[in-house]
Amino acid sequence: MSAPPVWGLLLAAGEGQRFRAAGGGDKLLHLIEGEALVLASAQRLRAALMLECGDQMRVVLRPGSDALQSLLEARGFEVFLSPTAERGMGASLASAMSVLPADAAFMVALADMPFIAVHSYARVRDALREGASIVQPRYQGQPGHPVGFAARWRAELAQLDGDTGARGLLHSHGDQVLKLALDDPGILRDIDLPTQLADPG
Numbered sequence: 570m571s572a573p574p575v576w577g578l579l580l581a582a583g584e585g586q587r588f589r590a591a592g593g594g595d596k597l598l599h600l601i602e603g604e605a606l607v608l609a610s611a612q613r614l615r616a617a618l619m620l621e622c623g624d625q626m627r628v629v630l631r632p633g634s635d636a637l638q639s640l641l642e643a644r645g646f647e648v649f650l651s652p653t654a655e656r657g658m659g660a661s662l663a664s665a666m667s668v669l670p671a672d673a674a675f676m677v678a679l680a681d682m683p684f685i686a687v688h689s690y691a692r693v694r695d696a697l698r699e700g701a702s703i704v705q706p707r708y709q710g711q712p713g714h715p716v717g718f719a720a721r722w723r724a725e726l727a728q729l730d731g732d733t734g735a736r737g738l739l740h741s742h743g744d745q746v747l748k749l750a751l752d753d754p755g756i757l758r759d760i761d762l763p764t765q766l767a768d769p770g
Contacts, residue, residue, distance in 0.1 A: 574699040576673045577614045577626035581607055581680035582654035582661040583636065589640070591739065593763035597637055597680055607637060609683035611646055614676070614715070617690030623624075624694070629665045631655065657732030666727040671720065674698070677735065678715035684755035685714065692751060693717040702745040703738075708758050712748075713756030744770060 570715040575582050585596035593599060597607035599657060604612075611628055618624035627726060628646050631638055631654035638648050651659035669675055676690065689706060696704045697717045704717035716735060718726065741745055760766060 572622070572671045573692045574623035574722060575618065575709050575717075576624065576669055576695050577618055577715075578662070578665050578669075578675055579611055579626065579628045579680050580658060580665075581610075582629050582631040582634075582651050583658060583681070584631075585681070587729055587761045588763065591762050591764075594673045596760065597638070598640070599763070599766070601683055604738055605640060606760065608640065608644060608679050609676065610680045610685070611644070611671075612688050613642065613662070613683070613685060614678050614690055615646070616687045617694055619698075621758055625670060627665065627668050629654075629661050629752050631661075643728070653730075658728060658730050659733045659735075660750040661722035662734060663729040666723050669721075674719050675723075676715040676717045679759060681760045682755070682758060683760070684716055684758045686755055689751050689753045692749060695747065696747055696749060701747045703742065704747045704749055705739060706749045706751045707732045708711065708751055708754055708755075708756050711757055713751075713757075715756075727765055 583628040588596035599606045601609050627649045629640050629649050629651050632650045651664045653664045693704045702719045705715050
């Protein structure tokens with residue numbers, strides 16, 4: 570039996586309020602080495618997918634994110650406009666379940682984490698293709714992203730709402746979680762403030 574396709578869902582529907590309040594403007598359009606932050610994240614995720622095996626990805630945006638949508642589509646990324654994005658990350662993830670094929674495993678990644686190595690995404694992808702139920706990468710014992718899910722969790726994640734993501738599912742089904750040790754501090758490094766772009770810690 571062939572391995573299931575693995576989809577990448579890159580959540581980019583947040584408002585980045587802390588980043589804006591600190592004078593940084595639109596976080597996901599902020600340049601990192603000449604590239605928009607959202608593209609840095611999206612390109613690393615796409616590079617880890619096995620497109621020839623049916624893997625795909627979608628970037629989840631809030632309606633009205635015209636600049637982000639244009640930039641991503643110009644680079645060949647497909648976007649999904651979440652109709653519930655204003656309710657928070659959990660609601661955005663729940664709505665994105667509708668784009669997944671019934672048999673697809675999937676990785677949930679965050680657009681404001683542009684320093685995750687391609688190899689780290691690939692390790693999570695491989696664990697899913699090998700039959701893992703839930704994959705949670707860890708660096709020095711700390712949980713990070715992306716988190717991988719087998720297709721069986723799609724219906725449960727579709728019930729999420731508000732700003733709470735899949736953390737509750739991970740806690741309630743801890744016996745199903747493969748804790749994947751990775752040597753990549755990027756899996757912990759999310760960007761909330763402009764100063765975090767300069768400080769690798």
